[in-house]
Amino acid sequence: MTNSIKTFAPATVANVGCGYDVLGFALEEYGDELTLTERKDDQLVIEIIQGVSGIPLDPAKNVASVTIRAILKDLKISKGFNIKIKKNIAAGSGLGSSASSAAAAAYAVNKILGAPKSRKELIKFAMEGERIASTKAHADNVAASILGGFTVVRSYDPLDVFNIPYPEDLRVVIIFPQVEVKTSDAKKILKEEVKLSDAVKQWGNVAGLVSGLIQHDFERIGNSLQDVIVEPIRSILIPLYREMKTIALRAGALGFSISGSGPSMFCFVQKNSDSSIIIERAKELYGKSGINIISFVSRINNVGVKTLD
Amino acid sequence: MTNSIKTFAPATVANVGCGYDVLGFALEEYGDELTLTERKDDQLVIEIIQGVSGIPLDPAKNVASVTIRAILKDLKISKGFNIKIKKNIAAGSGLGSSASSAAAAAYAVNKILGAPKSRKELIKFAMEGERIASTKAHADNVAASILGGFTVVRSYDPLDVFNIPYPEDLRVVIIFPQVEVKTSDAKKILKEEVKLSDAVKQWGNVAGLVSGLIQHDFERIGNSLQDVIVEPIRSILIPLYREMKTIALRAGALGFSISGSGPSMFCFVQKNSDSSIIIERAKELYGKSGINIISFVSRINNVGVKTLD
Numbered sequence: 125m126t127n128s129i130k131t132f133a134p135a136t137v138a139n140v141g142c143g144y145d146v147l148g149f150a151l152e153e154y155g156d157e158l159t160l161t162e163r164k165d166d167q168l169v170i171e172i173i174q175g176v177s178g179i180p181l182d183p184a185k186n187v188a189s190v191t192i193r194a195i196l197k198d199l200k201i202s203k204g205f206n207i208k209i210k211k212n213i214a215a216g217s218g219l220g221s222s223a224s225s226a227a228a229a230a231y232a233v234n235k236i237l238g239a240p241k242s243r244k245e246l247i248k249f250a251m252e253g254e255r256i257a258s259t260k261a262h263a264d265n266v267a268a269s270i271l272g273g274f275t276v277v278r279s280y281d282p283l284d285v286f287n288i289p290y291p292e293d294l295r296v297v298i299i300f301p302q303v304e305v306k307t308s309d310a311k312k313i314l315k316e317e318v319k320l321s322d323a324v325k326q327w328g329n330v331a332g333l334v335s336g337l338i339q340h341d342f343e344r345i346g347n348s349l350q351d352v353i354v355e356p357i358r359s360i361l362i363p364l365y366r367e368m369k370t371i372a373l374r375a376g377a378l379g380f381s382i383s384g385s386g387p388s389m390f391c392f393v394q395k396n397s398d399s400s401i402i403i404e405r406a407k408e409l410y411g412k413s414g415i416n417i418i419s420f421v422s423r424i425n426n427v428g429v430k431t432l433d
Numbered sequence: 434m435t436n437s438i439k440t441f442a443p444a445t446v447a448n449v450g451c452g453y454d455v456l457g458f459a460l461e462e463y464g465d466e467l468t469l470t471e472r473k474d475d476q477l478v479i480e481i482i483q484g485v486s487g488i489p490l491d492p493a494k495n496v497a498s499v500t501i502r503a504i505l506k507d508l509k510i511s512k513g514f515n516i517k518i519k520k521n522i523a524a525g526s527g528l529g530s531s532a533s534s535a536a537a538a539a540y541a542v543n544k545i546l547g548a549p550k551s552r553k554e555l556i557k558f559a560m561e562g563e564r565i566a567s568t569k570a571h572a573d574n575v576a577a578s579i580l581g582g583f584t585v586v587r588s589y590d591p592l593d594v595f596n597i598p599y600p601e602d603l604r605v606v607i608i609f610p611q612v613e614v615k616t617s618d619a620k621k622i623l624k625e626e627v628k629l630s631d632a633v634k635q636w637g638n639v640a641g642l643v644s645g646l647i648q649h650d651f652e653r654i655g656n657s658l659q660d661v662i663v664e665p666i667r668s669i670l671i672p673l674y675r676e677m678k679t680i681a682l683r684a685g686a687l688g689f690s691i692s693g694s695g696p697s698m699f700c701f702v703q704k705n706s707d708s709s710i711i712i713e714r715a716k717e718l719y720g721k722s723g724i725n726i727i728s729f730v731s732r733i734n735n736v737g738v739k740t741l742d
Contacts, residue, residue, distance in 0.1 A: 146637045278641035278657060279634070286653070288644045316629055320662070323632040325588070327639040328455040332587035334643045335597045344595070348587060353629070 127162040129236050133227035133429040134272065135213045136220035137296065137390050138264035141349040141381035142329035148268035148275050150425040151219070151296065155269070156211050157432065158188060158228035160236060163204035168192060175211035176221075183207075187222045188229035191253030195233050198249065199240060205233070215257075217300055218388035223265030226253030231270065231429040243270050243428065248283055265384065272428025274337060290424060291340040293395035297377065299406045300388040300418040301363060313357055322352045342378055342394055349379020349392065362387045364409055371405045393421070437470040438545050442536035442738040443581065444522045445529035446605065446699050447573035450658040450690035451638035457577035457584050459734040460528070460605065464578070465520050466741065467497060467537035469545060472513035477501055484520035485530075496531045497538035500562030504542050507558065508549060514542065524566075526609055527697035532574030535562030540579065540738040552579050552737065557592055574693065581737025583646060599733055600649040602704035606686065608715045609697040609727040610672060622666055631661045651687055651703055658688020658701065671696045673718055680714045702730070 134155040140147035156175075163169065168183040183189035188207055196203060207229070213221040230246040230253075241249075250266035267275040267285045278284040332348030335341070359365040359382060368389060369380045376398070377391035393399045403419045410417045443464040449456035465484075472478065477492040492498035497516055505512060516538070522530040539555040539562075550558075559575035576584040576594045587593040641657030644650070668674040668691060677698060678689045685707070686700035702708045712728045719726045 143636060143640065145633045146640055276637070276640045276644065278637045278653075284641070284656060286641075286644075288640075288648075314629065317626040318629050318632055320623065320625055320627050323627055323635065323662070324454045326632065327452065327636040328585070328587045330636040330639045331452065331455055331585045331597075331643045332593070332595075334640045335585065335595075335647060338644060338647045339597075344587075347593060353632070 127236055128159065129232050130157060130159045130432040131228045131232040131235070131429060132157050132432050133224045133231065133269045134425045135224055136265045136268040137298075137383040138220060138262075138268065139351070139354065139382065139384060140333065141351045141355075141379060142326050142333055144326075144351070144354050145262055145264055146277050146330070147333070148264040148277070149290075149296075150268045150272045150428060151298070151422045152425040154212060154219070154420070154422065156209060156213060156221070156224040156228050158210070158225065158232055159208040160192075160229070160232040161206045162236065163206055165204045166202045167204040169204070169206050171206045171208050173209045173211060176214050178215060179209070179211065185256060187226045187253035187257050190256045191226045191229040191250050192233045194249040194252040195230060195241070195246075199237065201237065218382065218384035218386045219298070219300065220265035220269055220384060222257035223250065223254055223269050226250035227266055227269035227429045229253065235431060244285060246270055247285055268428075270429050273426045274424060276334070288334060288338055290337040291342065294337075294345075294424060295393050295395055295399060296422045296424065297372070297391050297393055297399050297402050298383065298388055298418075298420055298422065299368060299390070299403075301410055302416040302418070303363060303387050314354060315357070318353050325350075325352050345392060346378030349381055351381055355382055358382055358386055362389065363415060364413065365389070367409055368406060371409060372402050375401045375405060377402060436545055437468065438541050439466060439468045439741040440537045440541040440544070440738060441466050441741050442533045442540065442578045443734045444533055445574045445577040446607075446692040447529060447571075447577065448660070448663065448691065448693060449642065450660045450664075450688060451635050451642055452573075453635075453660070453663050454571055454573055455586050455639070456642070457573040457586070458599075458605075459577045459581045459737060460607070460731045461734040463521060463528070463729070463731065465518060465522060465530070465533040465537050467519075467534065467541055468517040469501075469538070469541040470515045471545065472515055474513045475511045476513040478513070478515050480515045480517050482518045482520060485523050487524060488518070488520065494565060496535045496562035496566050499565045500535045500538040500559050501542045503558040503561040504539060504550070504555075508546065510546065527691065527693035527695045528607070528609065529574035529578060529693060531566035532559065532563055532578050535559035536575055536578035536738045538562065540740075544740060553594060555579055556594055577737075579738050582735045583733060585643070597643060597647055599646040600651065603646075603654075603733060604702050604704055604708060605731050605733065606681070606700050606702055606708050606711050607692065607697055607727075607729055607731065608677060608699070608712075610719055611725040611727070612672060612696050622670075623663060624666070627662050634659075634661045654701060655687030658690055660690055664691055667691055667695055671698065672724060673722065674698070676718055677715060680718060681711050684710045684714060686711060
């Protein structure tokens with residue numbers, strides 16, 4: 125019998141307004157699937173990538189195989205696998221496409237090897253995969269995709285990641301205009317230095333968002349979902365950003381910001397609020413300019429990467 | 434009968450490591466007392482300042498009278514008061530000396546007028562007093578002194594201040610070497626620009642500290658009490674800072690940082706830990722260099738400014 129496993133890793137929203145490189149959360153029912161099948165030799169072979177084009181099949185350049193290689197190397201295990209990836213998240217969407225593949229791969233190989241690593245330990249290996257896609261091994265997407273829920277990357281050195289609670293009634297609206305922003309490009313235009321006064325505003329909002337989530341204070345969550353450092357720069361790359369934000373806030377969204385490096389945008393709403401208005405108006409707005417959007421309402425996924433049968 | 438009231442406002446620790454200008458908390462049994470007595474004319478007269486020297490008696494330059502004047506002006510009330518201040522907190526200690534006087538004054542005049550303002554509303558008037566002492570109307574000390582507990586100044590414009598819960602068992606050790614650092618000097622040496630990578634570390638720690646406090650996670654509180662932006666600069670002005678920090682951390686302190694702009698330092702400990710060791714070793718360390726210190730262990734004061742009988 126050949127050892128084979130199929131995993132699903134959710135799409136994620138990183139940065140979450142004020143928490144650049146630190147905050148993230150996982151989405152429900154939207155993510156990548158990966159099937160890992162043991163080979164008799166020690167090769168990693170990307171058999172097929174379904175769903176989106178332009179993802180490298182070269183195992184040295186694909187986030188899934190690079191992640192698997194990193195885990196095998198750490199465990200000093202010599203094994204080969206065939207890898208099938210079904211991508212539902214477009215690369216360059218700002219919804220953690222590469223992180224999702226890395227998370228699915230890390231979880232799959234760990235499971236097939238008898239789970240020598242904990243979920244938290246898998247994060248650093250998935251970060252190695254992330255590095256291939258975005259030149260920097262950031263953890264905010266992979267942490268959320270692996271652990272699920274709302275995650276904080278408190279520190280990168282040493283890596284310290286944990287979940288924080290959030291209100292059951294919190295919902296996320298995603299607006300993903302079909303234009304591509306490459307993470308590596310989006311990172312490039314950020315300035316290396318920021319005003320201390322802006323940084324203070326940012327960590328004031330981080331304090332507000334984190335406490336608002338844990339204490340279920342929706343008003344505070346909405347007030348704190350502000351970003352004076354990254355949004356003013358990155359939003360330039362997103363068509364109709366300001367108009368979309370105004371529409372969402374007028375329709376009752378609790379804050380509005382860029383998901384990851386964009387172009388996807390997100391806002392929070394409370395469970396029973398009429399989020400369909402936001403989506404309708406987004407379709408109208410982008411429709412007028414001939415830009416298709418993918419839009420949906422999601423809970424926060426509190427499971428993270430998992431096995432599919 | 435002459436209307437008279439006596440108030441007590443606690444000393445405070447602002448910044449709290451990673452939360453420059455945003456986080457603060459109040460200390461127990463250490464603070465300023467203020468007695469306000471109505472006059473027949475509309476003059477504000479500083480009758481006496483006990484405890485420390487060098488505090489201005491000129492009502493245009495004293496934080497207490499400036500705060501009172503701001504409240505009277507806002508309420509369009511013409512009244513005069515004699516003001517007696519008993520200062521227990523030395524100016525330039527880093528323990529919110531001016532904020533304590535401003536908080537005591539704001540609370541006293543509001544009480545004598547029948548409490549037209551809420552505690553939260555008093556903060557912006559006490560900030561006007563603070564501006565006199567430190568050239569900038571910062572809110573982190575006055576918010577903590579007025580509200581008590583652990584406070585977050587999420588935003589200055591609009592002013593948004595709230596309390597967050599903290600573990601009952603949390604204790605603070607204060608080490609105050611008897612050398613003066615003027616807040617206005619200490620602010621001056623901070624750079625106006627900071628590295629984005631440092632700012633990210635800072636808000637990662639803010640997320641950790643805030644969630645650690647609310648979730649009663651002492652290990653996370655200790656890990657998060659780090660400051661890569663302000664401490665490296667301000668600690669230069671504090672004699673033996675690095676040595677003191679090493680001693681405290683070795684003795685089991687949960688983090689160690691500067692209180693406000695210093696020279697006072699603080700660390701957290703858990704209720705039943707042996708904080709006396711930290712204080713003994715601090716006395717030894719500073720004693721060898723002929724520097725007196727004031728040191729004590731305190732709970733977090735959850736009452737804030739109050740009336741004394």
